[in-house]
Amino acid sequence: MTIENLSSNKSFGGWHKQYRHRSEVLNCDMRFAIYLPPQAAGNRKVPVLYWLSGLTCTDENFMQKAGAHRVAAELGIAIVAPDTSPRGDGVADDDSYDLGQGAGFYVNATQDPWSRHYRMYDYVLEELPALVESLFPVSDRRAISGHSMGGHGALVLALRNPQRFHSVSAFSPIANPVNCPWGQKAFTAYLGDDAAAWAEYDASLLLRHSDSKLPALVDQGEADSFLAEQLKPEALEAAAAASGYPLQLRRHEGYDHSYYFIASFIGEHLRFHGAHLGL
Numbered sequence: 001m002t003i004e005n006l007s008s009n010k011s012f013g014g015w016h017k018q019y020r021h022r023s024e025v026l027n028c029d030m031r032f033a034i035y036l037p038p039q040a041a042g043n044r045k046v047p048v049l050y051w052l053s054g055l056t057c058t059d060e061n062f063m064q065k066a067g068a069h070r071v072a073a074e075l076g077i078a079i080v081a082p083d084t085s086p087r088g089d090g091v092a093d094d095d096s097y098d099l100g101q102g103a104g105f106y107v108n109a110t111q112d113p114w115s116r117h118y119r120m121y122d123y124v125l126e127e128l129p130a131l132v133e134s135l136f137p138v139s140d141r142r143a144i145s146g147h148s149m150g151g152h153g154a155l156v157l158a159l160r161n162p163q164r165f166h167s168v169s170a171f172s173p174i175a176n177p178v179n180c181p182w183g184q185k186a187f188t189a190y191l192g193d194d195a196a197a198w199a200e201y202d203a204s205l206l207l208r209h210s211d212s213k214l215p216a217l218v219d220q221g222e223a224d225s226f227l228a229e230q231l232k233p234e235a236l237e238a239a240a241a242a243s244g245y246p247l248q249l250r251r252h253e254g255y256d257h258s259y260y261f262i263a264s265f266i267g268e269h270l271r272f273h274g275a276h277l278g279l
Helices: 038-043 060-065 069-075 120-135 149-160 181-191 195-199 203-208 227-231 233-243 259-276
Strands: 003-011 014-023 028-036 046-052 078-082 138-147 168-171 216-221 247-252
Touching: 014 038, 014 069, 014 120, 028 060, 028 120, 046 120, 046 149, 060 078, 060 259, 069 078, 069 259, 078 120, 120 138, 120 149, 138 149, 138 259, 149 168, 149 203, 149 216, 168 259, 181 195, 181 227, 203 233, 216 227, 216 233, 216 259, 233 247, 247 259
Parallel strands: 046 078, 046 138, 138 168, 168 216, 216 247
Antiparallel strands: 003 014, 014 028, 028 078
């Protein structure tokens, strides 16, 4: 597969690189970023953390704002950050920020006009890792994390595919999307009125019946303006209690939904994943 390098920047002894490629799954050109730590020099394979960003974000937000490179370089973890949706002139969109381009919700859409392009679940689970592992010095030791909409995506992908990942974490995830405005709007558009399809993309519902015990860490700011209406971490806690799932959910007084929150704790998340990746 041909990919185009858009930028390269040295960072903490490693390299941050941005690429564009043609996605067969999404039927459009896609962009992603990868941070290769110094341990990847000489084509030595390192484990990889997939980071999924939130509404309105691209691959750039996390890489530029989270301050993750320093600890990733210390531990020897690569980071891959895809875009948050398919994009382009021929890709369906909506005037609102929480639907369409920039708001893929990491589902496989089944409804028109979204189903032609919006298959972010398959893209993150299969196509992107296959591309990354074939072209870069990364192994199939994978972890996954994300923020808000991306936290929802990370949890869902990990809970449905525990054999693919060693650990999962999230910042301020949309934990119970079937019961919040963001999730209900997106799921109605992308999945229609199929309640069973909705349930397959709800971390709280999946966790309640999960047989896997994949290590999971969730951080939530108590001053988050979306906490009560959109995020609903209490549903995730209740589900973990019901199923005996080893979820570690931490609440932080005074922290909001911003990248200041992510930057404050991203080092702890990377060390959490590093421990489960054998570093």
